[in-house]
Amino acid sequence: xxxxxxxxxxxxxxxxxxxxxxxxxxxxxxxxxxxxxxxxxxxxxxxxxxxxxxxxxxxxxxxxxxxxxxxxxxxxxxxxxxxxxxxxxxxxxxxxxxxxxxxxxxxxxxxxxxxxxxxxxxxxxxxxxxxxxxxxxxxxxxxxxxxxxxxxxxxxxxxxxxxxxxxxxxxxxxxxxxxxxxxxxxxxxxxxxxxxxxxxxxxxxxxxxxxxxxxxxxxxxxxxxxxxxxxxxxxxxxxxxxxxxxxxxxxxx
Numbered sequence: 001x002x003x004x005x006x007x008x009x010x011x012x013x014x015x016x017x018x019x020x021x022x023x024x025x026x027x028x029x030x031x032x033x034x035x036x037x038x039x040x041x042x043x044x045x046x047x048x049x050x051x052x053x054x055x056x057x058x059x060x061x062x063x064x065x066x067x068x069x070x071x072x073x074x075x076x077x078x079x080x081x082x083x084x085x086x087x088x089x090x091x092x093x094x095x096x097x098x099x100x101x102x103x104x105x106x107x108x109x110x111x112x113x114x115x116x117x118x119x120x121x122x123x124x125x126x127x128x129x130x131x132x133x134x135x136x137x138x139x140x141x142x143x144x145x146x147x148x149x150x151x152x153x154x155x156x157x158x159x160x161x162x163x164x165x166x167x168x169x170x171x172x173x174x175x176x177x178x179x180x181x182x183x184x185x186x187x188x189x190x191x192x193x194x195x196x197x198x199x200x201x202x203x204x205x206x207x208x209x210x211x212x213x214x215x216x217x218x219x220x221x222x223x224x225x226x227x228x229x230x231x232x233x234x235x236x237x238x239x240x241x242x243x244x245x246x247x248x249x250x251x252x253x
Contacts, residue, residue: 001097003052003095003096006091008050014086015042018049030053032071035061036053106178110179111150111151112136113184116186120207122208125159133217137159138155147168147182151165159191159203161191165251166186166187169232193205
């Protein structure tokens with residue numbers, strides 16, 4: 001990741017006008033074209049504003065800027081800029097890199113998969129960090145992934161197999177910990193089962209009748225997800241961009 005720090009010096013009486021322009025034009029232009037706002041701050045005297053944007057890379061920054069300049073909203077913003085008095089006295093920009101990962105998201109999006117083989121057995125793992133139960137393979141999404149890419153990656157990383165993903169069987173929100181989990185249904189395609197050092201201790205396919213489910217899966221919320229996935233067909237999931245609308249991937253059950 002790289003970060004762009006923009007610093008604006010202004011008279012205190014310019015603050016409201018500058019902030020209104022930011023809310024009407026700058027923020028939607030950047031967010032709709034792929035930039036991420038980390039924060040916007042003003043001094044107590046309201047004579048300096050600092051804005052911090054996050055990009056995947058410098059190339060990502062250049063792509064975002066090109067998209068912004070091609071949009072109708074940008075043309076409208078340039079027209080508006082000429083109509084109002086100067087928004088600030090001067091501006092400075094500087095690119096920065098993080099010294100570590102200090103971000104604590106308000107919500108975490110995770111994925112999990114109910115994968116079966118030709119015999120109808122269910123793929124289960126025992127994780128090193130949660131070794132008091134068996135569960136379906138899964139984990140957190142990474143930046144830039146679609147939901148389906150994330151679940152395919154997690155299944156392969158934790159078990160060594162690739163799977164054909166059929167659709168979503170449920171969305172589950174852990175309100176206590178701020179985690180949203182999207183559960184998929186799929187079937188084994190290829191690969192040999194193996195554990196992943198640092199993540200999984202055991203990996204296997206198992207015929208999950210009621211007795212086996214209760215014996216192996218000790219967490220009630222994991223049982224619910226498995227039962228839901230077993231009894232339901234998948235639903236459509238779509239990943240897309242906006243302005244203009246562009247489908248990245250669409251998975252139909």
